[in-house]
Amino acid sequence: MLQYLFDDTPGHGTTREIVPGVRWLQMPLPMSLDHINLYLLEDEEGWWIIDTGIAIDPTQPLWEEIFEQELGGKPVIAVLCTHLHPDHIGMAGWLCERWRVPLYMSRAEYFGGLSFSRMEKHHYSWTSEQHYCRAGFSPDDIEKVKKNYGGFSSVVTPMPTAYNRLRDGNSLHINGNKWRVVVGSGHSPEHVCLYCESLNILISGDQVIPRITSNVSVMASEPEANPLKDWFVSHERFLDILPSDALVLPAHNTPFYGLHKRLRFLIEHHEEHLLALEEACNDTPSTAVELLPILFKRKLDGDQMGLAVGECVAHLNYLHQRGMLDRNIDSDGHYRYTSIDETLALRLRREKHDATADAPIQV
Numbered sequence: 001m002l003q004y005l006f007d008d009t010p011g012h013g014t015t016r017e018i019v020p021g022v023r024w025l026q027m028p029l030p031m032s033l034d035h036i037n038l039y040l041l042e043d044e045e046g047w048w049i050i051d052t053g054i055a056i057d058p059t060q061p062l063w064e065e066i067f068e069q070e071l072g073g074k075p076v077i078a079v080l081c082t083h084l085h086p087d088h089i090g091m092a093g094w095l096c097e098r099w100r101v102p103l104y105m106s107r108a109e110y111f112g113g114l115s116f117s118r119m120e121k122h123h124y125s126w127t128s129e130q131h132y133c134r135a136g137f138s139p140d141d142i143e144k145v146k147k148n149y150g151g152f153s154s155v156v157t158p159m160p161t162a163y164n165r166l167r168d169g170n171s172l173h174i175n176g177n178k179w180r181v182v183v184g185s186g187h188s189p190e191h192v193c194l195y196c197e198s199l200n201i202l203i204s205g206d207q208v209i210p211r212i213t214s215n216v217s218v219m220a221s222e223p224e225a226n227p228l229k230d231w232f233v234s235h236e237r238f239l240d241i242l243p244s245d246a247l248v249l250p251a252h253n254t255p256f257y258g259l260h261k262r263l264r265f266l267i268e269h270h271e272e273h274l275l276a277l278e279e280a281c282n283d284t285p286s287t288a289v290e291l292l293p294i295l296f297k298r299k300l301d302g303d304q305m306g307l308a309v310g311e312c313v314a315h316l317n318y319l320h321q322r323g324m325l326d327r328n329i330d331s332d333g334h335y336r337y338t339s340i341d342e343t344l345a346l347r348l349r350r351e352k353h354d355a356t357a358d359a360p361i362q363v
Contacts, residue, residue, distance in 0.1 A: 002210055002258035005247065009254060012058070013065035015040060018247070018255065019199055021175045023070070027053030027062060029087055031303070033212070036087045037251050039203055040070075043174045046077035050194070050203055051251065054090035054155045063091065080104040080166075082205030083188035084113035086152040088251070093157035103163045104172075106183060108190035110163045117159055119151030131220035133333045135309050136287025145306075166192050179203075184238065186231025187214040195242060202246045207234065208262055209250040213269060217310025218317055228270060228318040235263045270315070277315055278324055278339050285328070285336035288312045 010016040015023040021042040026035045039050040053059045067076070076099040081089045083106075096103050105113070124146050132142050168183035172194070179194040184207040194203040206214045218225050244260035256262075273295055280286065280294050292300065292308055295315070300308050316337055319325040326338045 002256045002262060004210075005255040005257070009035070013062050013069070015066065015070045018249065019201070021177070022199070022201065022249075024249065024255065025066060025070075027059050027087075028056070029054055030056055033252060035252065037249065037253075039249055041174050041179070042074070043077060046075040047071055048078045048080060048172075048174060049076055049095060050080050051082055051088045051205065052079065052091035052095055054087045055094070055157050056090075056155060059091055060094065063095070075099060077101055078104060080192070080194075081109065081113070082193065082203075082207075082251070083191040084109045084116065085188065085206070086117075086155045088205070089113045089117070089159065090156045093159045096160045103160045104166055105163050106166045106190035106192050109188060109192065110159075110165075112189060113156075114159050116151045117153050117156040119153075121150050123151075124149040127223075128220040130333075131223045134223070134329075134335045135313055136289030136334045137309075182238070182242070184231075184234035186216050186227045186234055195246070200243065200246050201249060202242060202259065203249045204251070206251045208238070208248060208259065208266070210248075210253045210256050210262060212252065213266060215307050215311055216270070216314050217307060218313040219310060223313075224317065225314075226317050226321055228314045229321075231270065232267060235267050239263050273315055274319060277312075277337075278319060281325055281337045281339045285330075285338045287334045287336055288316055291316070291337075 015025045023040040025038050041048040079095045166181050170181040172179040177196050179196045182193045182195050184191045187206050191207050216227050216231050246259050248259050249255050276294050296308050320327050326340050327335050330336050
């Protein structure tokens, strides 16, 4: 089981010390996942902000409370965003302008965020329509997507037009501590995590979070992407290069111990989904939309539907590109998936069971 550092969370407009020089705060989100964790790193001259919150009405006043009450009179000297999603970059432009400080991001995340934050309805094209049709959307559903299409400029302040690039293996020296940039992928293309060996702390963003699983999706902008392969590679690498006893500071829920347990759970979670999808495609050629109940047992609303289909397509692309599923276009323009070898999923499941049969029981 994971061990959590705290039983509660910091109130809005306040921070909580993790260790000296590392502080945790939360900002609200307008969705079922109602918060994001942000972090502050204290340097000699001021503070680094790690992720920014989404640009909705409460966020800016809450930041002003933080500046007035929680920074000990020191200024903000840098803003760092782990990845491109609006709850992470939403206030980056405002913060960088407010303090006239640089933005730090990886290249793919910066330019991806810049693109999506500037996308408008007229950018919907035949490629977008084809992607949703291929996934199994009906004409009515596709029309709804088109009507609601657009970027996330409504919840992202204009991004800075310059940034400082972060690469895997870079180090940031903050208050005598070296924070190493560890890049993951899958949830987003070039997701930045920060690991400090002297503190044994990992700021993980959305790459590793407890209790819930990060969305791993294929989007219309890259319909043949294989983000789940990137996700597996990243998590296996994290198991190799990061210690099991690190304190993880995630973007959602609460700080925890048990990094390797969580990484293994996430890998197994997606492997089980892959096996379930392959088995489901043994009987009837199916579309991504038809296969959603295999992955999601709850009823999905409109926003969740888009993310769920993207995740289902990510699993199907992984299986198809590994040669485990065949894919054909039906008369409605939908991709229908069929298992190439109906015994393969059962064989893989048996092999996995045999490999762990003699493993010690974990308690």
